Amino acid sequence: MTGKEKIFSLINPIIKKSPADQTEAVVINSQAGLTRYANSTIHQNVFEVNSKIYFRVALGKKIGVASTNLLDKESMKRALEDAVTIAKNQKKTPDFTGLPLKTSYKKLKTYSKKTANFTPLQRAQEIKKIFEMAAKRNFTVAGAFSTGESELAILNSNGVACFQPVSSAYINITAMSDNSSGYADGLSRNVDNLDIESLTETAIQKCLDSKNPQALEPGEYTVILEPKAIAELLEWMNYIGFGAKSYQDGTSFLSGKVGQKIMGENVSIYDDGNDDMSMAFPFDFEGIPKKKIFFVQKGVAKGVVYDSITANKDKTKSTGHALTPDSPDRALALNLFIKGGDSNLKKMVESTERGILITRFHYINGLIDTNNAVMTGMTRDGTFYVEKGKVRHGIKNLRFTESMLKAFSNVEQLSRQRKLISSWWSDIGCICVPAMKIKNFRFTGKTEF
Amino acid sequence: LKELIRETINGLKKKGVDYADLRQVKRISENIKVKNREVEGVSKSEDLGFGIRVLYKGAWGFASSNIISKGEYKRIANLAVEIARASSLAQKEPVRLAENEVYKDKYVSPCEIDPFKVSLDEKLNLLISACDIMLKNPGIKVADVSLNFFRTEQIFANTEGSLIEQIITESGGGATATAAKDGETQWRSYPNSHGGDYATRGYELIREMNLLKHMERISEEAVALLSAPECPAQETTVIISGNQMALQVHESCGHPIELDRVLGTEISLAGGSFMTMDKLGQLRYGSPKVNIYADATTPGGLGSFGYDDEGVKAQRTDIIQQGRFVGYLTSRETAPLLKQRSNGTMRADGWNRIPLIRMTNINLAPGEVNLEDLIADTQQGLFLDTNKSWSIDDKRLNFQFAVEVAREIKNGKLGQMYKNPIYTGITPEFWNTCDAVCNQNYWHVWGVPNCGKGEPMQTMHVGHGVAPARFTKVKVGGSR
Numbered sequence A: 001m002t003g004k005e006k007i008f009s010l011i012n013p014i015i016k017k018s019p020a021d022q023t024e025a026v027v028i029n030s031q032a033g034l035t036r037y038a039n040s041t042i043h044q045n046v047f048e049v050n051s052k053i054y055f056r057v058a059l060g061k062k063i064g065v066a067s068t069n070l071l072d073k074e075s076m077k078r079a080l081e082d083a084v085t086i087a088k089n090q091k092k093t094p095d096f097t098g099l100p101l102k103t104s105y106k107k108l109k110t111y112s113k114k115t116a117n118f119t120p121l122q123r124a125q126e127i128k129k130i131f132e133m134a135a136k137r138n139f140t141v142a143g144a145f146s147t148g149e150s151e152l153a154i155l156n157s158n159g160v161a162c163f164q165p166v167s168s169a170y171i172n173i174t175a176m177s178d179n180s181s182g183y184a185d186g187l188s189r190n191v192d193n194l195d196i197e198s199l200t201e202t203a204i205q206k207c208l209d210s211k212n213p214q215a216l217e218p219g220e221y222t223v224i225l226e227p228k229a230i231a232e233l234l235e236w237m238n239y240i241g242f243g244a245k246s247y248q249d250g251t252s253f254l255s256g257k258v259g260q261k262i263m264g265e266n267v268s269i270y271d272d273g274n275d276d277m278s279m280a281f282p283f284d285f286e287g288i289p290k291k292k293i294f295f296v297q298k299g300v301a302k303g304v305v306y307d308s309i310t311a312n313k314d315k316t317k318s319t320g321h322a323l324t325p326d327s328p329d330r331a332l333a334l335n336l337f338i339k340g341g342d343s344n345l346k347k348m349v350e351s352t353e354r355g356i357l358i359t360r361f362h363y364i365n366g367l368i369d370t371n372n373a374v375m376t377g378m379t380r381d382g383t384f385y386v387e388k389g390k391v392r393h394g395i396k397n398l399r400f401t402e403s404m405l406k407a408f409s410n411v412e413q414l415s416r417q418r419k420l421i422s423s424w425w426s427d428i429g430c431i432c433v434p435a436m437k438i439k440n441f442r443f444t445g446k447t448e449f
Numbered sequence B: 001l002k003e004l005i006r007e008t009i010n011g012l013k014k015k016g017v018d019y020a021d022l023r024q025v026k027r028i029s030e031n032i033k034v035k036n037r038e039v040e041g042v043s044k045s046e047d048l049g050f051g052i053r054v055l056y057k058g059a060w061g062f063a064s065s066n067i068i069s070k071g072e073y074k075r076i077a078n079l080a081v082e083i084a085r086a087s088s089l090a091q092k093e094p095v096r097l098a099e100n101e102v103y104k105d106k107y108v109s110p111c112e113i114d115p116f117k118v119s120l121d122e123k124l125n126l127l128i129s130a131c132d133i134m135l136k137n138p139g140i141k142v143a144d145v146s147l148n149f150f151r152t153e154q155i156f157a158n159t160e161g162s163l164i165e166q167i168i169t170e171s172g173g174g175a176t177a178t179a180a181k182d183g184e185t186q187w188r189s190y191p192n193s194h195g196g197d198y199a200t201r202g203y204e205l206i207r208e209m210n211l212l213k214h215m216e217r218i219s220e221e222a223v224a225l226l227s228a229p230e231c232p233a234q235e236t237t238v239i240i241s242g243n244q245m246a247l248q249v250h251e252s253c254g255h256p257i258e259l260d261r262v263l264g265t266e267i268s269l270a271g272g273s274f275m276t277m278d279k280l281g282q283l284r285y286g287s288p289k290v291n292i293y294a295d296a297t298t299p300g301g302l303g304s305f306g307y308d309d310e311g312v313k314a315q316r317t318d319i320i321q322q323g324r325f326v327g328y329l330t331s332r333e334t335a336p337l338l339k340q341r342s343n344g345t346m347r348a349d350g351w352n353r354i355p356l357i358r359m360t361n362i363n364l365a366p367g368e369v370n371l372e373d374l375i376a377d378t379q380q381g382l383f384l385d386t387n388k389s390w391s392i393d394d395k396r397l398n399f400q401f402a403v404e405v406a407r408e409i410k411n412g413k414l415g416q417m418y419k420n421p422i423y424t425g426i427t428p429e430f431w432n433t434c435d436a437v438c439n440q441n442y443w444h445v446w447g448v449p450n451c452g453k454g455e456p457m458q459t460m461h462v463g464h465g466v467a468p469a470r471f472t473k474v475k476v477g478g479s480r
Helices: A004-017 A073-088 A120-135 A196-209 A227-242 A244-249 A308-313 A345-350 B002-014 B070-088 B120-136 B204-209 B211-226 B242-254 B371-376 B427-431
Strands: A022-038 A041-059 A062-068 A140-156 A161-176 A181-188 A220-225 A269-271 A293-297 A335-338 A354-369 A374-387 A390-394 A398-403 A411-421 A430-446 B019-035 B038-056 B059-065 B104-108 B140-158 B163-181 B184-190 B197-199 B234-240 B292-295 B316-321 B362-364 B380-392 B398-410 B413-418 B421-426 B434-437 B444-453 B458-466 B469-478
Touching: A004 A022, A004 A073, A004 A140, A004 A161, A022 A120, A022 B070, A041 A073, A041 A120, A041 B070, A062 A073, A073 B038, A120 A140, A120 A161, A120 A196, A120 B070, A161 A196, A181 A196, A181 A354, A181 A374, A181 A411, A196 A374, A196 A390, A220 A227, A220 A345, A227 A244, A227 A269, A227 A335, A227 A354, A227 A374, A227 A411, A227 A430, A244 A308, A335 A411, A345 A390, A345 A411, A345 A430, A354 A398, A354 A430, A354 B398, A374 B380, A374 B398, A398 B398, A430 B398, B002 B019, B002 B038, B002 B070, B002 B140, B019 B120, B038 B070, B038 B120, B059 B070, B120 B140, B120 B163, B120 B211, B140 B211, B163 B204, B163 B211, B163 B444, B184 B211, B184 B398, B197 B204, B197 B444, B211 B398, B211 B413, B234 B242, B234 B371, B242 B362, B242 B380, B242 B398, B242 B427, B242 B444, B242 B458, B371 B413, B380 B421, B380 B469, B421 B427, B427 B469
Parallel strands: A041 B059, A062 B038, A220 A354, A335 A430, B104 B163, B234 B380, B362 B458
Antiparallel strands: A022 A041, A022 A140, A041 A062, A140 A161, A161 A181, A220 A430, A269 A293, A269 A335, A354 A374, A354 B380, A374 A390, A374 A398, A398 A430, A411 A430, B019 B038, B019 B140, B038 B059, B140 B163, B163 B184, B163 B197, B234 B469, B292 B316, B292 B362, B380 B398, B398 B413, B398 B421, B421 B469, B434 B469, B444 B458
């Protein structure tokens, strides 16, 4: 990686010479490797070195943004000129009141040298062990194992100068028989924290337990959702409801409901970029320190996350959740948490008279009715029928169509233990959630496997 | 630069690779978004780099970099070989590639008006005018309009001697009017939802869209939806609009015919396919009215190109003939399993991604009827228009779509509007109820710019030439 001093000495002179009233630079450098496997063979193995620099300039209230992935002086100069040209030809952005001022942010350890330097050969060696474990059960396995590092720097003409290096390691494992599958995954800043053997055992056991699945008719059931399934729902809730833009547009399920009880008292959902239990990251893409923000606290709607422009619109302050300068979504929560309870998966199963245990979902879509957080999706890779306190057998996959406002009002138990679940932004955050037991969850369709 | 590419390819040959290819790709883009007359964002981006894919002793390695220098080309080539060596540690069977012609060629996509030369002022004025019209309707809370333009310049070279240059220009845009009242929102889009319509064309596409003509209508419809009744649950006949048919084809036909997915290499993320190889030539996928083909040569299609990203010439392949499943999308690695050559569908999302089997333009051939006649021929049913949400299981069987609006069809006439309509089905059961596809006059190639697949995620631009079509016995309902 380039390092803080070198990036700052490269970018600061460009900002100083900028003809704009105000200039901001966002620099992202990364290198990452990813090995994919399926049918118990490696079929893709890739490596990438890349960079990106965004210039956001302001001429009064006119803003221009341009970016390049080339960090030579000529390319950066051209990108800055493009941003200035755009700003000159722009209309005013009324809610822009200037780039952020310098503030301090929390020092966090987010980098593991071993993870950054993990080689394709090391990944292949670990994957080979997965193949061997699956072969003992005559299962095949599929998945991906990635390791890499990034560095992010934010500088602006008001003196903001933020820098953070990060590393990440992620593996997912799907074990497969001729009529069943089982899934497990792991995520950490440090590759040493991935217990690949244990994850493989989990995937294999789920595959074994769900063999010869039986059909179950759609309807309302008590469900026990493992953390991966909860995270997939929460990812969509975030996209349609936790950012200022959807809130201001009135399409968020939080719009007009702040202060009202919208979920069960045992549900608290929040974002905290400084909690190093998760993939912590201390500042946003404007260089503003991340604040802990509750979306729902003890069932009551509390608010959303902001960047500086959406915050001005609502006459409040940024919460430190700006996305990259070219993003039309403006602000998004990237370090999501659901507060844990006092239960565990075993207790949830034992207390269930009739229900469904779900490992994860497939292809959720939350655009059906965003004001009510109605979503649909399919179960996959480990769906089980629970009766009289025991997991009885695997079942064929089902489609749910359900309002998350209703589902999260029907939460009976939450596990104490929470798990990190990867998302597309996992270099700078992730989702950390418990398992949850929810009553009257609506399934509307079924499939053939 | 070509000399550097040649040197790198020759260096890989000397290392004894079975096969290697190199793609250097430069992409520029411009994105403009206006919301409620305010410019939410104008941005321009440039992205340049190269990727080297190596087959060494039957195993794949791929490495890529944004640093354009002789030293980096050499380092990345060596790294790709090293990665291939690592792959061979856990590989069952060596990869063998289908034969391919050697091409030295240049392809430039059609572009009458260069979108990067149209002034920002003209573009902003168009978008602000569109907002003005939408916001004249007091029921509209959010007026969203956007334009996006891309130009991709690519050089492809491989160890077999191919050297192919391509320049592809893409344009797209659209508008959405969102009405809100009492905590409820409804929206209507033009010409399509999720960003509009896209094509491998220039700014002429935007002018032909005639955005301003449609803004009043979508605003009125969005407001009317707020007080419309919820779509009733029923099993009925539906006529599906062209823009929704594009997504129907995409999800229930385009994805399950990707042969890599069929072979299980996408199983852990995107899933598999019910259209397994034993069903080729056997499966009655749809009714005899259903004819679907892949065509990377469709004029203006967002999935059109000269050559795919392993140097195979763009072509047309039959997928469904009179309802019977007859073909897959293939690559040089997978086609030999069918004793075929690749039909040219390997595509990569930029220099830093390995090519995967992707849709090109997956087209539903036009039928014979006029839309008006089809509606007149329908006693009872619904007209379902413009996608709102999409979801399908990991073998592409059980699907569910929500659309922006349903219109009742009664005694051959369009009637009242319903809100929050959802329809669901099982892919082959659904397509076997297709009893009519509208004719060429209603056939349009819709651009879908957000097709996701692979790890790391790759977003592909694909096209679907479709016309409205009618299906019977479809389960329909509301979202609540």
